[in-house]
Amino acid sequence: EDQVTQSPEALRLQEGESSSLNCSYTVSGLRGLFWYRQDPGKGPEFLFTLYSAGEEKEKERLKATLTKKESFLHITAPKPEDSATYLCAVQATGFQKLVFGTGTRLLVSP
Amino acid sequence: KAGVTQTPRYLIKTRGQQVTLSCSPISGHRSVSWYQQTPGQGLQFLFEYFSETQRNKGNFPGRFSGRQFSNSRSEMNVSTLELGDSALYLCASSPRTGGNEQYFGPGTRLTVT
Numbered sequence: 001e002d003q004v005t006q007s008p009e010a011l012r013l014q015e016g017e018s019s020s021l022n023c024s025y026t027v028s029g030l031r032g033l034f035w036y037r038q039d040p041g042k043g044p045e046f047l048f049t050l051y052s053a054g055e056e057k058e059k060e061r062l063k064a065t066l067t068k069k070e071s072f073l074h075i076t077a078p079k080p081e082d083s084a085t086y087l088c089a090v091q092a093t094g095f096q097k098l099v100f101g102t103g104t105r106l107l108v109s110p
Numbered sequence: 111k112a113g114v115t116q117t118p119r120y121l122i123k124t125r126g127q128q129v130t131l132s133c134s135p136i137s138g139h140r141s142v143s144w145y146q147q148t149p150g151q152g153l154q155f156l157f158e159y160f161s162e163t164q165r166n167k168g169n170f171p172g173r174f175s176g177r178q179f180s181n182s183r184s185e186m187n188v189s190t191l192e193l194g195d196s197a198l199y200l201c202a203s204s205p206r207t208g209g210n211e212q213y214f215g216p217g218t219r220l221t222v223t
Contacts, residue, residue: 034211043114043200043214044153087153096143096207097166100153 002027006088006101013078013108021073021104023088033071034098035064036087044087078108111136114203114215122221128189131218133201135182141165141204142184143212144176148197156199159184160207188220196222 005024013019025033032051036044048057050066057064061082063074073086085105089098115134123129135142144156155168159178176186188195198219202212 032211036214041219043216046211046213049211089153094208095166096141096158096160096204096210096212097155097168098143098145098153098202098212099155102152 002099004101006104010105015110016077018076023071025090027090027092029093031091031093034089038085080108083108116201116215116218120219127191131186133184135203139203139205140182141207143202144186145200146197191222193222
């Protein structure tokens, strides 16, 4: 069964304090690994898709990396507006279904 | 380009009633997936529709059903509501099926009393 585990559950940072979020996964044939950001009361907002081990993608202060067993979302010099829940999901080859982790709640204090 | 829209945004129903939720995908997108989000279980896949056909189904009881129209708009129906059906129901739109990025709508918050 496809599974995604995210850690930590919650993370509190000071503005400018860089850190990483972890996503460990098992999937029967990885089609893609997805990162989403979700603000309270809103739907998940698409951030990145990673397809193969060694791949990296960046967007502003965020950088996502992928290995054969896990993905990291690195946040460099975060700002308070980066506060949100970050969700990781995997998709198996040939299927549309996304299997999500439970997310990491990030709070960035000024 | 307009994003995914879902109606209604909020809904309060009583146990035993049924409910229909609507989703309009991004223009040109033909795949619509539905997810249930609860604090305890997180986001769980309900089903996917592509070209008016259900392609995949998650592990939910038969009370949960859906359909897709020729314009790609989709509806989800839940019959005989239970308290545990209270959740945020999210619709996700994608250009094709079989593995692609999915873009989520704002969700419908369903409360069952």
